[in-house]
Amino acid sequence: MSDSIPSSLPTPDTDDCAREPIHIPGSVQPHGVLFVLATERLEILQVSASAADLIGRDPAALAGTAFLEIVPPDARGPVERLVREAATTYVNPFRVPVAVGDEVRFFDGIVHILESGETVVELENDPAFPHQGHESTEGLDNYLQIVHRSLAQLSGVCNARDIAAVMAREVKTFTGFDRVMIYRFAADYHGVVIAEAVEPEMEPYMDLHYPASDIPPQARALYLKNPVRLLQDVHATPVPLVPALHPATGAPLDMSRAVLRSMSPIHVQYLKNMGVASSLSISLVVDGKLWGLIACHHRTPRFVSYAIRATACLYAIVMSAQLKAKQASLENLRMSSARRMALDLITGLKDYADPVGSLGETLPALRDLFKADGAAVLSLQGIRSEGSAPEDLELLSLRQQLEKHRDQGIVITHEASTLFPSLAEGLPRAAGLVAIHLGEHAWLVVFRDEAVKRVKWAGDPTNAKFRDESGVLSPRSSFAAWQETVRGQAMPWPDSTTVLTTEVRAGILELVRKRNILLERSNQDLRRFAGIIAHEVKNQLQSGMMALSLLEYKSESTAPEVAQLAGLASRSLGNLAKFTNDMLEFSETEMNSTIEDIDFAEMAREIVDQLHMSGRTEGAVIQIMSLPRIRGPKSQMHHLLSNLLRNALTHARSESKNLHIEIGARADETHGTVIYVRDDGRGIPSEKRDKIFEYFFSDRGGETKGTGIGLAFCAQVVQRLGHRMWVESEVQEGSTFYFSVSPADESPQQG
Known part of the structure; x- marks a missing residue:
């Protein structure tokens, strides 16, 4: 149990784990045989050592021979056609008979083509029933049934957790695993179990969080290339390829798409530590990104045929599309409502002579729009705040710090104190903020208060991996719930916040632009008018001032009273002339x-x-x-x-x-x-x-x-x-x- 504020979770060993070359392990799981063939002649270049046990052939002796020699003569034609077509069609899996001594054993055949051009053929079967093959129709039948049932249950459902709960139940039903979890990735790639179907006597993992290092970057990349991964028996010893390296290139085999690829020793030990004997993982991909996983665990070794795995993969594709569609529908509803509120707010500003200066009147509406706890307008003309917002001095400091981000136009964060350290002292206020730059030195900011969270981790995330006494990197052995209190953060802003903020900013700036255009036109008209009047008055004044000056001069000796009045009038007209000069200068300079x-x-x-x-x-x-x-x-x-x-x-x-x-x-x-x-x-x-x-x-x-x-x-x-x-x-x-x-x-x- 911990009550500390979380810091970044990677340990010193995390980088080593992230560098592990899991796509080139050089070995396969022993329940199948992997062949690397020269595509044109279907000649065996490499084969897994499991060929000795499963098909009774010496792997070293198979190198350089034709793959079709292991197939009974009457089946070679159909098998050759399937091998050549399977990589580019939907034939996988197909039945491959193999002559083993005096008997024929049937395997599921799965084929793919390497980027280097070689053909990879994998033969696998249930170790408990080595003489049987699996009919591919079982996958199609299951697929149609579970998709129909699931879609019926999803009618009217938009919440991701509710959709995930349906997936967990259905996948558990047709795969038979003891535990099926829907594991969703967060923005930082740590994961959380959002749905689970589990045997009643097993400890639930619902809502447990797992550090990002549990599934490092190269593993996430493989989940996109090969969306289904079976580990049939964590205690089985992987078997090597013969020869270990490609005979022509001397390079290890890229097994990114191989279904028999052996797993990382660290991952295998991780599952053993959890009490898991076999696992099946299926990728959930939304918009081309890894959204999460369907993670299946069993307490004993379990083989799942390729047909069932393909069914699970197709099911995951359909359900990923449902996740995307349902969430998009919900987000569209939210955005539609938010846009109406934003339009009402911006339309209301049209009545003001100064849209930016008048935003203070709309702060309560802005809080509602962004589901925020506080809001403020920061400008050189002053500061106005509403609700749970920092004090004025803190807001002055924030405005200066925001100037560093003015080129971005928008700042969105639920961890405001990381960008603006001065806000840390004011917590729990302003733990998160959205700031909108409105030109020059004006900002509109909405705030969210701190949301203290208690995160349950599956074991201490700071000890996710460690080195044993011999220096070997190992996963943690304890998965007991470990609670961490997260402070200094607000509830994350919705994904739609960027779009909404951009639209609000554009609307306000457009009002400001139009108002400035109208104001500038008005000012120009006034300046032109002032200039015309001033110029005309100046012309008319000149003759009057000359006449008064002459009258004052002529009357000084003969009529002092007249001279005094003429002087007074001359000085008054002089002041008026000075005024008209200033008016002319004003109008000309403003242009x-x-x-x-x-x-x-x-x-x-x-x-x-x-x-x-x-x-x-x-x-x-x-x-x-x-x-x-x-x-x-x-x-x-x-x-x-x-x-x-x-x-x-x-x-x-x-x-x-x-x-x-x-x-x-x-x-x-x-x-x-x-x-x-x-x-x-x-x-x-x-x-x-x-x-x-x-x-x-x-x-x-x-x-x-x-x-x-x-x-x-x-x-x-x-x-x-x-x-x-x-x-x-x-x-x-x-x-x-x-x-x-x-x-x-x-x-x-x-x-």
Whole structure:
């Protein structure tokens, strides 16, 4: 009994077991005779040593002779035809009479062709009845009966365990084995008994788990090549081939498809340790992959004819198709329901101006959709969670870790702490997660709580194989139930989760794309309209300003009151002209939004040089710190930084000291890469900080008033890129404007 958290189960000996060349054992089970024939002449190249006992022939003397010489003369023609046809037709098995002294013994003949071109003929019979052959019709009769019975029992059944229970009962009935188990492989290839038909006095193995090393990779590969494997007697001594190696190639015989192939000594000892004297294994293959096995065990040696084995194989093929069809039907029902829920959820987002930002309203529905315990939306605009989800600080850390997976678009795991170690501290919450990348730095995540499992193993899986005192690799000897408590995992997500997640992501991103197209068209129309109006107003203002200036000049000496009024009107029109210039600059800059790599340090130097040349930096020092390369629309980012610097030079100056401005960057835990513009000037009163990014709010402080467009435009540029802009300030201590950016791949450069 163990209560430890499981780690990977392979032992140091597992690799040795996986390297065992089980397809070239060089020996066969002694209840049959194997011949390797030159296909054209049917001349014997190799034969198993069992020929001496079973057909009374010296195996060494048979080499180089014709195979048909062991067949009575009157049967040679039919046998030759069957041998030549069996490998490419469904003749197997066929009756082969063999002259043994003065009598004739009948064997089941099974033929296949090697990739190298030789013909392999195997003769086998029940050791208890050596003089009898088996009629092939017994397999066909059994097949029709059991398939009919099984399909009738499966009406309305979709659960894999219920289907497996039918298989176990039927296979036990027609094979006569003491125990028949349906053994299903997990994703990591460890297996679990999901159904069992067993004699009442025998210990049940239902729901026991077996480590993947019990059936190593090369054994699983052979189960696909040769789906039926009989071990007639675990205590029988295998017999070698004569000669041991192919006489022409000097290579061992590939017995991947041989029915008499002897078994791995490790596997034979494994069965002995279980108290099994004979076994039959039948592959269950779904979609070309090994889904599981029908494993049959008997307490005494047991021979099963090839016809019955072929029946079992055909039955397994039909039932594998049933497994696939029933599970597909169930999965289709689940997916149909999930798709309806997903469609309702995505359709509901159409009513929102910001689909990603509004996902917080749909988190309960998302939990239902994914059968999850919690959900969250993570973005630069903030975090919103629902149900059993990590705390906000943990979610901030998770968002940063998820950025490493943004190219995948989707992350699905029921062991979240292995990918995101920070989540381990929050267990039992967020043991499993599904994360969906929604563009830029936004993620939609659903969580499942830890599901503590108690797994019953057939013996201690950490001691699945060991070396004895002589260094020989051996299987475990104890199969007593060994319980392990598995922690840190959630219930696995269904196989359909990938499809469902992909569809949800595509639906949300399509909404975002369409919304952005409409928004961009609207913005373009507004910008064009603003540009047209501003241009027209600017043209009309020029003549009025000239007339007022002339009137002010002419009236200074003759009519001071008129001159004063003309000056006031001229200054008002000047402010209006400045406003129209800003509107024109805004509309023209917004038109160019191509995303590209930007050397922000170089851009900062260019802007500062322009400000120096215009004389606007008099009485101020601008320092450029280390700045990164970023991605964004170059003209807009240029206007953004220029506007922030001009804003500081205009509004932050103090009469008592020179102004110091610093342009730099930092890594922020919440927002990623952040660029800042800091000044040590007047600062911004707290009551005005919340309004400073609103359009047409221009009362920052100081004598010079702005138009109220610049900072609002800067904030909009940043927000449209999926980032955030904010300000921190203290009166008389200065202000710092921050905005997050998307860094390019290159490292920061010194300004």
